[in-house]
Amino acid sequence: MESNPEVAVKFSEVSYQLGQRSLLSDLNLDVQPGETLVLLGRSGCGKTTTLKLINRLLTPTSGNVWVEGKVTTRWNPIQLRRRIGYVIQDIGLFPHFTIARNIGLVPALEGWPAPRIRQRVETLLQLVGLDSEFAQRYPHQLSGGQRQRVGVARALAADPPILLMDEPFGALDPITRSSIQQEFQQLQRTLGKTIIFVTHDIQEAFILASKIGLMQNGRLIVQGTPTEFLRSQEPEAIAFIQCLRALEPLHDLLKENML
Secondary structure (H helix, E strand, O other): OEOOOOOOEEEEEEEEEEOOEEEEEEEEEEEOOOOEEEEEOOOOOOHHHHHHHHOOOOOOOEEEEEEOOEEHHHOOHHHHHHOEEEEEOOOOOOOOOOHHHHHOHHHHHOOOOHHHHHHHHHHHHHHOOOOHHHHHOOHHHOOHHHHHHHHHHHHHOOOOOEEEEEOOOOOOOHHHHHHHHHHHHHHHHHHOOEEEEEEOOHHHHHHHOOEEEEEEOOEEEEEEOHHHHHOOOOHHHHHHHHHHHHOHHHHHHHHHHHO
């Protein structure tokens, strides 16, 4: 079963059940190449389940998920996952591996020669704003923000066309989080990857998204650009928009004090 290969990721009438519990219901979704889709919603709404269906950590109960024009159940799972970078909140670096070995793990599994891996590690460290001296350090020797940068570098190591990011900046302090969000914006402009990014933070969604998909109770209830999201009359969208509007007095105060 094939889909349009020009669509990076496609969901068609996808549902997922865990026992008697429905985690996703009739999900339809298209993600275009180079697009940053932010899946926004409260905890437990189905965002992470959606990501896991893309890289086949889960299989739909009904419906189909396509990646690069091929339904996921027809992909070799290992080959599929090596086409997709995955970044999670707790990063998951191997503590007994150096940073260089953590970043170079997938290229090594792909059989890249050692000089090419070393060059790739150096390039990626620079890309995520870390000096080459970090290559021989271990995860416990890095700050939370530095480890998160390494997590992004590792996800990019084999140059996958698609990145899945599950609340990757959620555990960082506000200053570090803001800095990494800005750096990530620049990184996306440079690389042009297809990104599906999960968050419950409406500000983060508006900073990073080219499209926003709002989820509620396992359903996608709004999908569109940030401007289209602001025009939505869905009660759940309005609730998130009100969170943004609650910050407007603070923004006005900051402007006044910067004049």
